Amino acid sequence: MRLNRDTAVAIVSLLICGGLLINTFQMPPPMFNQMPATLWPRMILVPLALLSLLLLAKAQMAEVDESLESRSLSEWFTYYKNPIVCFALFFLFLITMPILGMLIGGLLYVFITLGFLGGWSSRLMIQHGLVSIFFVVGMWAIFTQLLGVFLPEGILLRVY
Amino acid sequence: MDLFSNIALAGPELFTLTTMALMLLGTFVGLLAGAIPGFTIAMAVVLVLPFTFAMSPVQGLATMIAVYVGGLSGGLMSGILTGIPGTPSSVATTFDGYPMAKSGRPGLALGIGVWSSFFGGIIASVVLMLIAPQLAMIGLEFQPVDFFALVLFALTVTASLAGDQLLKGLIGALFGLLIATIGSDVVFGLPRFNFGVDEVSKGFAFLPVLVGLFAFSRLLSDVRDSSSAGQKLGGDETANVVKIDYIASCKVVLARWVNVARSSLLGVFVGVLPAAGSTISNILAYDQAKKSSKEPETFGKGAIDGIIAPEAANNATAGGALIVMMALGLPGDIMTAIMLGALLVHDVIPSPSFISDEPMIAYSIFLAFFVANFMMLFLQSITLRGFVLVTKVKMYMLTAVILFYCAVGIFALNNIAYDMWTLLIFGILGFVMRALGFPIVPIVLGVVLGQIAEVRLSQVYARGDGLDVFLTRPWALFFILLSGFSIMFPSYQKQRGKKAWAHYFTPVLLIVLAVPVFMMPGTIRPIIAGVMALTGITQLIMQVRSPKALDTSQ
Numbered sequence: 001m002r003l004n005r006d007t008a009v010a011i012v013s014l015l016i017c018g019g020l021l022i023n024t025f026q027m028p029p030p031m032f033n034q035m036p037a038t039l040w041p042r043m044i045l046v047p048l049a050l051l052s053l054l055l056l057a058k059a060q061m062a063e064v065d066e067s068l069e070s071r072s073l074s075e076w077f078t079y080y081k082n083p084i085v086c087f088a089l090f091f092l093f094l095i096t097m098p099i100l101g102m103l104i105g106g107l108l109y110v111f112i113t114l115g116f117l118g119g120w121s122s123r124l125m126i127q128h129g130l131v132s133i134f135f136v137v138g139m140w141a142i143f144t145q146l147l148g149v150f151l152p153e154g155i156l157l158r159v160y
Numbered sequence: 161m162d163l164f165s166n167i168a169l170a171g172p173e174l175f176t177l178t179t180m181a182l183m184l185l186g187t188f189v190g191l192l193a194g195a196i197p198g199f200t201i202a203m204a205v206v207l208v209l210p211f212t213f214a215m216s217p218v219q220g221l222a223t224m225i226a227v228y229v230g231g232l233s234g235g236l237m238s239g240i241l242t243g244i245p246g247t248p249s250s251v252a253t254t255f256d257g258y259p260m261a262k263s264g265r266p267g268l269a270l271g272i273g274v275w276s277s278f279f280g281g282i283i284a285s286v287v288l289m290l291i292a293p294q295l296a297m298i299g300l301e302f303q304p305v306d307f308f309a310l311v312l313f314a315l316t317v318t319a320s321l322a323g324d325q326l327l328k329g330l331i332g333a334l335f336g337l338l339i340a341t342i343g344s345d346v347v348f349g350l351p352r353f354n355f356g357v358d359e360v361s362k363g364f365a366f367l368p369v370l371v372g373l374f375a376f377s378r379l380l381s382d383v384r385d386s387s388s389a390g391q392k393l394g395g396d397e398t399a400n401v402v403k404i405d406y407i408a409s410c411k412v413v414l415a416r417w418v419n420v421a422r423s424s425l426l427g428v429f430v431g432v433l434p435a436a437g438s439t440i441s442n443i444l445a446y447d448q449a450k451k452s453s454k455e456p457e458t459f460g461k462g463a464i465d466g467i468i469a470p471e472a473a474n475n476a477t478a479g480g481a482l483i484v485m486m487a488l489g490l491p492g493d494i495m496t497a498i499m500l501g502a503l504l505v506h507d508v509i510p511s512p513s514f515i516s517d518e519p520m521i522a523y524s525i526f527l528a529f530f531v532a533n534f535m536m537l538f539l540q541s542i543t544l545r546g547f548v549l550v551t552k553v554k555m556y557m558l559t560a561v562i563l564f565y566c567a568v569g570i571f572a573l574n575n576i577a578y579d580m581w582t583l584l585i586f587g588i589l590g591f592v593m594r595a596l597g598f599p600i601v602p603i604v605l606g607v608v609l610g611q612i613a614e615v616r617l618s619q620v621y622a623r624g625d626g627l628d629v630f631l632t633r634p635w636a637l638f639f640i641l642l643s644g645f646s647i648m649f650p651s652y653q654k655q656r657g658k659k660a661w662a663h664y665f666t667p668v669l670l671i672v673l674a675v676p677v678f679m680m681p682g683t684i685r686p687i688i689a690g691v692m693a694l695t696g697i698t699q700l701i702m703q704v705r706s707p708k709a710l711d712t713s714q
Contacts, residue, residue, distance in 0.1 A: 009596055013331065020338070020353060028350055035621035037345030037352055040614045044341065048334040055327055080595075082389060083380035087588055090563065094580055102568065110560050117389045117556035135561045139568055149572040 006059035013052035017045050082117060089113050101154020106136040163289060170218075170523035174531070179219050183226040183528065187535040190230020191543060194250075195238050201231030201249075205499070217506035217521055222528035224499055225482070229281060229532035232438060232475050233540060236273035240467070241266060242558060243378050248370060248608065249438030249474040251601060252446035256459060256466030263462050271409025272467045274540045276420060279413065280472030281533035283424035284431075284479030289526050301681075304619035305629045309639035311613040314440045316643040317447050319602045326650050329602045332593070336606015337613070339364065346614045359578050368570045368582035369607050376566075376587025377594045379559045389556040406541060412464060419449055419465050420472050427473030431480020438474035438481075439608055443601070445473030447646075456653060479529060486514055486522055638676035645669050663703045670696030 020041065030036035077084065093109040100108065114128035143149040173179075186208065193204030208227050212220030235250030240257035253273060260269040302310075315337075319329035342353045343363020354360040383389035413420060423445040430441035449469035450459045459466045485499060503509070508521060515522040570579045590600055620629065630636045648665070655662040670692045678689035 005596060013335075023353060023355075027352065031348065034347050035618040037348065037350045039621075040345075040617060041338070041341045041352065043617075044334050044337045048331065048338065051327060051331050051334065055331065058327065080384065082383050082385065083591055086380055086383070086559075086563070087376075087584070087591075090567075090584055090587070093567070094577070094584060097577065097580075102571070106564050106568070110564050113560040113563070114557060117383055117386075117560065118554070131557060131561065136564060139565055143568055143572055150575060151568065151571065152577070 002060055004059055004062070006055055006062070010052045010056035010059060014049060014056070017049040017052060021045050021049075085116055086113060089116070097152050097154065099155045101157050102151040103136070103140050104154060104156060106140065107132050110136050166519045166523040167289075167527065169520050170527055173218050173520055174222060174524045174527050179222055180531075182215070182219055182223045183532060184535055184539070186223040186226030187230035187532055187539050188543075190227040190232075191234035191237075191536070191539055192230075193227070194231035194234020194236075201228060201235075204231055212502055217503070217508055218524040218528075220502055220506065221499065221521070221525055222532075224502060225525065225528045226532045226535060228478055228499075229475065229529065229536050230539070232478055233274065233277040233471075233536045235474075236277065236471055237270065237540075237543075240269045240273055242562065243382070244374055244562065248604075249442050249477070250470065251374075251439070251604070252442040252470035253467060253474075255446060255470075256461070256463045259460065260462035260464075260467065265462070267404040268409055268412070269462075269467060271404050271406055272413055272464060273471045274537065275406075275410050275413040276423075276468040276471035277475045277540075278533055278537045279420050280424045280427060280475035281479070281536070282530070283421065283472070284428050284476035285526065285530035285533065287425070287428050287476075288479045288483050288529070289523075302635060303633060304616040304623070305625060305633050306635035306639070308613055308616040308620060309630065309633075309636040309643075311609045311616065313639040313643045313646065314444070314609060315602065315605060316646040317444060320447070320646045320649045325597065325599055326647070328598045330647075332598045332600070333602035333606045336603040336608075337610040339369065339603075339607050340610020341614070346611060347618050362578075364582050364586070364607075365574060365579055366608060367573055368579045369586045370604055371566050371570060372583045372586025373590035373593075373600055373604050373607075376563070376583070377590030377600060379562060380587075380591050381594055383556050383559050389554075389559070413468055416465060416468055419452070419468050422448060422452070423469040423472040424476040427476030428480040430473070431477035432483065438477040439605070441473040441477040442470035443605070445469040451649065451653075475533070482525065482529060486525060634676040634679035637679070638673065641672055641676065645672075663706070664700065667696040667699035667703060670699070 024038040024041055024045075027036075027038050089109060089112055093105050097105050111128055111132040114131060115125065118124055118128065140151060144151055189204055189208065190201060194201055204227050205224055208224055212223055215223065232249055235245055236253050236257065239245040239250040239253040240261050243254050243258035243262075245251045245254050257269045257273060260266070315333045316330075319326060319333045340363075342360060344350055344354075344361055345352050351361045426445050426448060427438070427441045430444060431438070446459075446466060446469050449465045450456050453459065453463070453465055455463070482499075508514075508518065566583065567580050570583050571577065573579060590603075593603065594600060630640055645665075652662050652665045656665075674689040674693035674696065677692060678686050680686070680689075
């Protein structure tokens, strides 16, 4: 079996389909002659599994793009470094929101993301700081003051 | 009472200084909301709704229509400049608008988008006022099975837009439908695929999923390597010489008047269909423009027709949705659903007799829609210059700020942190899917249409209709057949002029589609079916006799 990108995708898709299809058999039976909750998911899962099989077959017949296969794990991390760090920062932004709130958390998130993507020279840090303050505080003010939306204020701001 | 006397009756009520000022403000709010990714027109209309309670019905509805029209057009600004559709109705605008902006012509792309929106809206306004009752009758004919078939058709269309990646497009569409099944079923609300996690029982709100799949994946793809992250959006060389030439872009749009008219009429038609909406119409119009183009290979690379079609269609859809809401009391999309609520607040109950019983309010709404398009054009010509400044910003700066804006906008939707987690999860998913070569649009449309399809299917089931209803209902059969041809379309496009079978594609399409059209009630549509069948048969005979076709087959 050739192991390429589409083969992996097709196998994962088939596993998902199989798992979910099994899960549909654990759902409660239909009531009052109405449409069962399992019908629509099964109508999706069956063609999805068939198309995944087709993708698997195509992936086995296709020429393998060596450039895609030859990347090691560390090279892969280096290649996707920016998106991975951005996702991680966004994760931190969300996880710290109960403490920092949308305003402080947002300021830190935007500033650190700007610094990571753009650089940490003193000139850039001033620029990034101004951008963070202007846009984050501006958007926060529009939502809270103008539109009356209650954004999470966090424990820090609540204390003061 | 005829059209002109109704307009004369409604005019004085609408054209007051206060109403015009409120409409101008509403258009600006709509443009702003549409332009900010993550902040949708629906949110803007919802936020404006409480302010309209103190207004007269005409003032309140005119203001909300202005927000709606502004929002539909505002989406093009962020769609073209950042590649992130401000609203789902501008998804297809990004396909060519963003590449054109990136290739150093953001001013032209924006100008084309604005004029297309304007002409789409104006055409829709005229069509509405002239043939509103007839259009409403078509929407009235639709039964659940027809809606279900329409959803299938919309999904195959988006998958076929993936071109060479049809298989991945179809998998993506099904995957989107699967995402929509997570949470609870639509009939009894029974938990489904939540695996014991309570929060997941509520399912995923559509907007965090859309913004996650689109915004995160697109933005983070753009800043994947440091050199592209440091680039200016409009390109380093062209960013400082951006100029929007309104006259030139207007001429460009007018030169493609067939596309403008076709897309606008398609937009009105889709708008008339309840639950279909500008989310579908902009993609359908794009697809039609691509199919009709002499240069389909330029689509996705900055084709002018690829910007005109979705922008003309999405503004026109608002018109179609409005007429169905007013004539039948059926909301065509979430915005008209909110407006329906506003009408009820003012003790105005839309029904089939609404237009004849309340001509002043009804025609005020028609006129407001017409006028709002002029206001949109005026305001965009002022605000666009401001938005073009976005092209001078470096990509990474825009990315960081927009990601934060998306988070705030998504949180404001339901005021729950769960939606922001949904945003993150679908952001990662979108990025991975994109990296694996999956087109994102079919996935998104699958998510949007999944619940609609399930609701309609449950209605078909409850009615006890058998599978044969897909063959006996003309509209259902029409959309099912179109779906089949839509799946075959990428192959046809690839083989056109190369293989003999491709010569028979259009004639067979006409003949086959003539069958359901012939089954439709009335006299006009069977006549149209006869014309379609005759044209198809004539083309077929010509192809069989044509030596060119025979040569190709050898």
